[in-house]
Structure formats: structure tokens, C-alpha cells
Amino acid sequence: MEKTTLTEKGIAEFNVEEIRRNFPILSTKAHGKPLVYLDNAASSQKPQVVIQKLVDYYSSLNANIHRGVHYLSQKASQEFDDVRVKVQEFINAASEREIVFVRGTTEAINLVASSFGRKNLNAGDEVLISAMEHHSNIVPWQMICEERKAVLKVIPMNDRGEISLDEYASLLSSKTKIVSIVHTSNSLGTVNPVKEMIRLAHAKNIPVLVDAAQGIVHTVIDVQDLDCDFLAFSGHKMLGPTGVGILYGKEKQLEDMPPYQGGGEMISSVSFEKTTYNEIPFKFEAGTPNIADVIALGTAVDYYKSIDRNAAFEYEHYLMTECSRLLAEIPGVRLIGTASNKASVVSFVIDNVNAMDAGMYLDTMGIAVRTGQHCTAPVMQQFCIPGTIRASFMFYNTIEEVHALIEGVKKAIKLLK
Amino acid sequence: MSVLDLEKEIIEDFELFDEWEEKYQYIIEIGQKLPPLDDKYKLDENKIKGCQSSVWLHAYAKDGLVYFEADSDSTFVKGEIALLIKVLSGQPAAEVVNAPLAFIDTIGLRQHIAVTRANGLSSMIKQMKLYAVGMNSKQ
Numbered sequence: 068m069e070k071t072t073l074t075e076k077g078i079a080e081f082n083v084e085e086i087r088r089n090f091p092i093l094s095t096k097a098h099g100k101p102l103v104y105l106d107n108a109a110s111s112q113k114p115q116v117v118i119q120k121l122v123d124y125y126s127s128l129n130a131n132i133h134r135g136v137h138y139l140s141q142k143a144s145q146e147f148d149d150v151r152v153k154v155q156e157f158i159n160a161a162s163e164r165e166i167v168f169v170r171g172t173t174e175a176i177n178l179v180a181s182s183f184g185r186k187n188l189n190a191g192d193e194v195l196i197s198a199m200e201h202h203s204n205i206v207p208w209q210m211i212c213e214e215r216k217a218v219l220k221v222i223p224m225n226d227r228g229e230i231s232l233d234e235y236a237s238l239l240s241s242k243t244k245i246v247s248i249v250h251t252s253n254s255l256g257t258v259n260p261v262k263e264m265i266r267l268a269h270a271k272n273i274p275v276l277v278d279a280a281q282g283i284v285h286t287v288i289d290v291q292d293l294d295c296d297f298l299a300f301s302g303h304k305m306l307g308p309t310g311v312g313i314l315y316g317k318e319k320q321l322e323d324m325p326p327y328q329g330g331g332e333m334i335s336s337v338s339f340e341k342t343t344y345n346e347i348p349f350k351f352e353a354g355t356p357n358i359a360d361v362i363a364l365g366t367a368v369d370y371y372k373s374i375d376r377n378a379a380f381e382y383e384h385y386l387m388t389e390c391s392r393l394l395a396e397i398p399g400v401r402l403i404g405t406a407s408n409k410a411s412v413v414s415f416v417i418d419n420v421n422a423m424d425a426g427m428y429l430d431t432m433g434i435a436v437r438t439g440q441h442c443t444a445p446v447m448q449q450f451c452i453p454g455t456i457r458a459s460f461m462f463y464n465t466i467e468e469v470h471a472l473i474e475g476v477k478k479a480i481k482l483l484k
Numbered sequence: 485m486s487v488l489d490l491e492k493e494i495i496e497d498f499e500l501f502d503e504w505e506e507k508y509q510y511i512i513e514i515g516q517k518l519p520p521l522d523d524k525y526k527l528d529e530n531k532i533k534g535c536q537s538s539v540w541l542h543a544y545a546k547d548g549l550v551y552f553e554a555d556s557d558s559t560f561v562k563g564e565i566a567l568l569i570k571v572l573s574g575q576p577a578a579e580v581v582n583a584p585l586a587f588i589d590t591i592g593l594r595q596h597i598a599v600t601r602a603n604g605l606s607s608m609i610k611q612m613k614l615y616a617v618g619m620n621s622k623q
């Protein structure tokens with residue numbers, strides 16, 4: 068997808084003040100200072116409508132679903148089922164049967180690694196991931212590879228944080244059983260050429276899982292256009308509540324996989340002799356689901372629909388670009404992750420300044436950033452650094468907040484060097 | 485000076501500041517002044533577990549008193565250590581073991597730092613007291 072930059076007029080017209088009023092937490096304080104929240108890649112803040120939905124659910128809708136004939140249960144079931152359709156439309160899936168509710172990205176990947184892996188991985192087979200994966204797209208594959216005596220292979224990246232498509236293509240072999248790749252890196256900001264990567268894998272009949280934990284927040288994702296086999300993302304990073312996420316899987320892939328967990332909801336008949344499983348997606352949703360948070364996730368999707376997403380993403384891109392440009396001008400600051408296609412995330416280190424000390428000093432000024440490895444230890448190993456300071460933007464952030472960060476970094480250098 | 489008097493001195497120093505930002509700056513300044521630990525003591529066995537940053541603690545006894553020296557890759561942690569050293573280093577072992585260290589809460593340190601850092605601070609205190617317990621029982 069071509070990235071266009073917003074014209075100055077477009078940025079001026081993006082009414083961030085109006086948007087900020089929808090997010091109550093943005094007008095609170097941290098250590099007595101106005102909050103500058105730049106840790107969005109870890110978790111986004113929630114609009115009032117999402118918070119209210121949770122309150123409303125427990126105040127007037129709460130009941131278990133799909134099992135009651137009574138009024139509340141039917142109403143709750145209806146709202147719950149509607150969210151599946153909302154999510155289907157949000158990512159343009161072909162059918163609502165392809166939307167599985169899970170706890171988050173981590174559970175989605177574990178589900179595929181376990182169910183797909185048990186069925187398809189045998190000794191000597193290969194799973195292909197990249198050098199910039201989040202631990203949640205490394206460890207589940209390591210676990211199943213160890214169990215099935217399969218091999219985990221890693222696509223390398225260059226020192227800008229980019230994957231080479233040639234190297235990737237050369238790693239795809241008849242032994243490769245699945246590719247699992249991050250859409251947008253949470254520690255480097257790199258947006259990978261996933262569509263092209265999927266095309267190359269499919270040319271060899273290899274399915275692809277896309278970790279869109281960050282991608283879904285900063286890009287319009289159309290799973291039919293991407294043609295990915297699986298897509299994983301978390302509600303809490305996209306304005307929704309914690310504890311709920313989505314696994315999208317192509318109907319055929321989901322049909323072919325054995326269930327992940329056993330229990331209620333996922334069965335169609337149970338006897339001590341034989342149990343038959345429910346159809347997809349219910350086959351993968353054992354037990355009472357996270358009803359309240361699923362319903363509130365539906366409200367987060369509605370919120371996205373109510374704003375101009377493309378304008379919001381371009382505005383975020385403007386904030387990220389400005390932040391990178393201003394940081395790069397500060398002597399002693401080194402940006403980590405300088406891919407040509409990036410979203411939201413600005414990671415950096417400061418010469419002779421401990422990242423955690425700097426992050427903590429920014430915190431005293433009310434500025435929330437994250438410091439450390441960001442659950443991507445191998446990335447830090449490649450760059451030979453203990454960790455980075457990371458600012459990550461959402462469309463409710465402002466250019467003034469970018470400037471506050473820059474001033475804070477300058478103060479930190481003065482104090483800590 | 486006694487442990488309690490030294491704690492009181494720290495509390496009075498911090499009363500000069502209203503904001504956490506100023507207190508933080510002060511802790512950094514103290515940390516920058518902490519004398520470096522000789523490299524020969526930067527051994528794995530002197531490393532404190534439970535700290536996010538690397539912290540080395542070296543303890544020794546002289547004339548019946550316990551002395552501490554320490555270092556870290558984080559200046560803030562060095563500042564925390566410097567405060568603990570000011571209060572505990574050069575005290576009788578029994579004083580170290582029984583030191584209340586209430587100043588940490590009074591100056592607002594524990595309330596402002598992240599949980600991981602608070603755990604690191606607790607590990608440091610525990611380690612200092614463990615050394616003192618060991619020396620106490622030897623004496």
C-alpha cells in the first residue's frame with residue numbers, strides 16, 4: 068500500500084481536540100503533571116463509549132449466552148453474536164465463521180501453533196518466522212517445534228530493521244509448513260511487506276499467519292485482499308478492553324484443525340464413548356467466553372467506523388515522522404528501526420544514558436514511554452543494546468506531546484549524561 | 485550518627501522538594517557522586533538478584549562495623565544505593581539488621597517508582613541486611 072503524507076491542510080483539519088474529549092484518561096495527571104501518553108503500542112486508551120458499554124453490560128445485560136431461554140440471555144447472546152459480524156466486516160473476512168474470539172494475540176498464536184502444529188508438523192518440518200517477532204510469535208512455535216521435532220527458522224533483517232524478500236524467498240522450501248510473521252513490529256515500527264510475503268508463500272502452498280497486534284491499529288487490514296490464512300490481534304491495543312482478541316482463520320484452515328481446548332460450547336454431542344465437536348468457530352471457543360469484553364470490543368469497532376480511519380492513520384504517521392526527525396537532530400540520540408515503511412513506533416537509545424533512567428525521568432514529567440526490550444529480546448541482541456526507549460503514537464496524540472517528549476529527552480541528556 | 489538520625493537527615497533534605505521530578509533529579513545527583521566500585525568486586529556472586537538493572541554490592545566488616553560499597557549501570561539505582569549506604573554503612577551489624585528504613589516511604593520514593601523498581605529496592609535492602617546478619621552471627 069502506498070503511504071501518502073497528509074498535506075499541512077489535512078493535518079490542521081484533523082480535529083484531534085474533539086477526539087481527545089472522547090478519551091477521559093487523556094485529561095488526567097501523572098505525578099501531578101498532565102498525562103502525555105506515548106505507550107500506545109503496549110495498550111491503547113479507551114473511548115468513553117467503550118467504558119460505558121462495559122458498565123451498561125453489567126448493569127442491564129449480564130447473563131450467560133447461548134444457553135438460556137430467558138430474556139437477558141437472549142439479549143446478551145444477540146449482542147455477542149453481532150460483534151462477530153462487526154469484526155468480520157472490520158477486516159473484511161468472507162464469513163463470520165472465520166472469526167474466533169480469544170484472549171488476545173498471544174492466545175491466537177498459541178491456538179494455531181498447537182492445533183495446526185499437532186496436525187501438520189512432523190520431524191524435520193520447518194516453521195518460518197522473522198528476526199523481529201514479539202516473544203508471543205516465537206515461544207509458541209518453539210514449544211510445538213520441540214514437541215514435533217520440527218525446526219524453527221528465522222528470516223534475517225538488516226540494520227534498518229527490514230526483511231529482505233530475496234532472503235525470505237530462499238528460506239521457503241518444501242519443508243516449510245507455515246510462515247508466521249509480524250505485520251508491524253512493536254519494537255522497531257517496521258511495516259513488513261506481508262502481502263508480497265503471503266503471495267510468495269502461497270506459490271509454494273505454504274499458509275501464513277500474520278501477527279497484526281500492531282498492524283490492525285495503524286492500517287486498514289482486508290484479510291481477503293492480503294489473502295492471509297490466519298490473522299491475530301488484541302482488543303486492548305485497538306481501543307477495546309483487555310482480555311479479548313481475535314483469531315481470524317480461513318474457513319478451510321479452521322475446519323482442518325483439531326480443537327485447542329475441550330469443554331462446553333465447543334462440542335455438539337458428548338457421551339463417555341464419543342464426543343463430536345461443534346462447527347467453526349465454536350469448536351475453538353471452549354467454555355463461557357469473555358462476553359462483556361467481546362461486546363465492548365464491538366463498541367471499539369463501531370468507534371473506528373465513526374472516524375475517518377485513513378485520515379487518523381496519516382495523522383499518526385505525521386506524528387511519528389516529526390518525532391523521529393526531531394529526535395535525530397539531538398546529539399547522542401540514535402534511532403533504532405529506520406525502515407522505509409514504518410508505523411507509530413519510534414525506538415531510540417541515548418549514548419551513555421541508561422534507557423530506564425531516562426524513561427523514569429520522563430515519567431516524572433508525566434510522559435509515559437516504555438523502556439526495555441519490548442518482548443523482542445532477539446531484536447535487542449541484533450542491535451547489541453540492552454533495550455530502547457520507545458514512544459508510540461495514536462491518533463489522539465498531539466504535536467505538542469511530541470514536543471514535550473523532545474524537551475524531556477533534552478532534559479534527560481543534560482541530567483543523566 | 486545513628487541510623488535514625490541519618491534517616492532524619494535524608495527526610496529533611498527531601499523536604500526541600502515538592503515535586504517528584506525534583507526529588508528524582510536529586511537522587512540522580514546523589515547517584516552520580518557515589519564512588520565507583522572497584523572492578524574486582526563486580527562479580528556475579530556480588531550481583532543482586534531481583535533487580536532489573538545490574539547492581540553489585542560489596543560488604544565488609546572493620547572494627548566491628550559493617551561497610552557497604554556498590555555500583556549499578558543505572559544512575560537512579562546508584563542514587564537509591566547511595567541513600568542506603570549513607571544510612572547503613574559504618575554501623576554496627578545489629579543496627580543494620582534492625583534499621584526501620586522508614587525514610588523510603590516518607591520521602592515518597594516507594595510510592596513513585598514502578599513495581600519492578602520497588603522490588604529491586606527491596607532486594608537491595610534484603611541483601612544488605614543479610615550481610616549484616618551473617619556478620620553479626622560471626623562476631
Ligand SMILES: Cc1ncc(COP(=O)(O)O)c(C=O)c1O
Binds near residue numbers: 171173249252301442
Ligand atoms: C507485535 C505484537 N505481537 C504480539 C503481542 C502480544 O499481544 P497480547 O499481549 O495482547 O497477547 C504484542 C503486544 O505487545 C505485539 O506488539
